[in-house]
Amino acid sequence: MNIKRDRLQIIHDILKVIRDKNGTIKPTHILYKANLSHQMLDEYLNDLISRKFVVENIEKKGKTYSLTDKGFNYLSKYNLITDFIGSFGLDMD
Amino acid sequence: MASLSLIPSWFFGYDVLLELAFAIITLVVSFFAFKIYKLTAQRQPKLFGISFLLISLSYFVRSFVNFAIIIKLNEDICRVLKVVSVNTWNSFGIYAYVILFIAGLITLAYMTIKVNNSRLYALLLTIPIIILLLSPNPLYLYYIISSILLVFIAIHYFKNYIKRKQPKTLLVLTAFAFLLFGNIHFIFSVNHGLFYIIGHFLELGAYLLILTNLILVIKK
Numbered sequence: 572m573n574i575k576r577d578r579l580q581i582i583h584d585i586l587k588v589i590r591d592k593n594g595t596i597k598p599t600h601i602l603y604k605a606n607l608s609h610q611m612l613d614e615y616l617n618d619l620i621s622r623k624f625v626v627e628n629i630e631k632k633g634k635t636y637s638l639t640d641k642g643f644n645y646l647s648k649y650n651l652i653t654d655f656i657g658s659f660g661l662d663m664d
Numbered sequence: 665m666a667s668l669s670l671i672p673s674w675f676f677g678y679d680v681l682l683e684l685a686f687a688i689i690t691l692v693v694s695f696f697a698f699k700i701y702k703l704t705a706q707r708q709p710k711l712f713g714i715s716f717l718l719i720s721l722s723y724f725v726r727s728f729v730n731f732a733i734i735i736k737l738n739e740d741i742c743r744v745l746k747v748v749s750v751n752t753w754n755s756f757g758i759y760a761y762v763i764l765f766i767a768g769l770i771t772l773a774y775m776t777i778k779v780n781n782s783r784l785y786a787l788l789l790t791i792p793i794i795i796l797l798l799s800p801n802p803l804y805l806y807y808i809i810s811s812i813l814l815v816f817i818a819i820h821y822f823k824n825y826i827k828r829k830q831p832k833t834l835l836v837l838t839a840f841a842f843l844l845f846g847n848i849h850f851i852f853s854v855n856h857g858l859f860y861i862i863g864h865f866l867e868l869g870a871y872l873l874i875l876t877n878l879i880l881v882i883k884k
Binding site: 578622641644645652657658659661662 | 696697700703704705706708709712775776778820821824828830832833835836877880881882884
């Protein structure tokens with residue numbers, strides 16, 4: 572990806588990666604499929620968990636992450652969100 | 665503050681309807697901004713929603729005040745014209761309108777500077793409102809402060825247009841330019857009624873452009 576991704580797009584990419592893996596994924600898969608550093612992934616996952624877009628499942632094999640209804644809703648309305656934010660100049664961070 | 669402006673008598677009633685329309689349009693924009701905030705949990709849509717909600721409330725108050733003036737004048741014309749009673753009755757409403765509108769613009773300007781500091785926001789809100797309340801001529805001051813804020817906001821939308829160069833960003837830029845020019849006309853409306861009418865039509869153009877942009881975003 573040539574253009575620097577904004578925060579909304581990174582969130583979209585993480586949620587999309589989880590959705591494409593049937594809604595549940597390991598952190599390492601998110602790391603390389605969403606093209607993020609380890610530090611950024613931790614930061615974004617904590618943010619997404621606190622905002623209830625994603626839930627963390629602790630299993631015997633390790634941690635996995637699943638999408639919540641709020642996460643699915645974000646993905647389905649992503650175009651509306653970016654269009655609203657772009658046209659009304661509500662750039663993120 | 666006796667009244668907001670010199671209003672041509674034939675325009676009585678039309679201004680009430682226009683202000684009611686502005687109140688409804690800004691309320692709809694605010695509603696969608698809060699919907700976006702609910703989806704993203706980001707602070708910019710929240711601030712945008714708050715600013716448009718404050719502006720919407722200000723127009724509801726202004727519309728009500730102007731409606732009350734018409735009713736009161738009609739009553740008094742039937743008896744003896746008592747302008748003083750109109751002033752007393754509406755002073756609170758006019759101050760409420762001015763404070764709500766300025767608070768809305770300050771919130772919008774605060775959103776554009778991308779600083780997350782509640783103390784700064786409180787400071788930005790407090791200083792102009794206190795100055796307005798203590799000023800011997802708050803009307804001129806209100807129009808001047810709101811014009812300065814609108815210049816600041818219009819520059820943000822100009823930069824947004826340059827960054828994206830999309831028809832929708834041009835619509836929003838034009839809308840805020842109309843709001844700015846409309847506000848400048850209101851400065852002169854204190855002495856000339858015609859500027860009050862031009863100001864209203866520029867505002868109408870601005871809010872119709874904002875509504876058009878919102879419809880385009882939702883329809884896509």
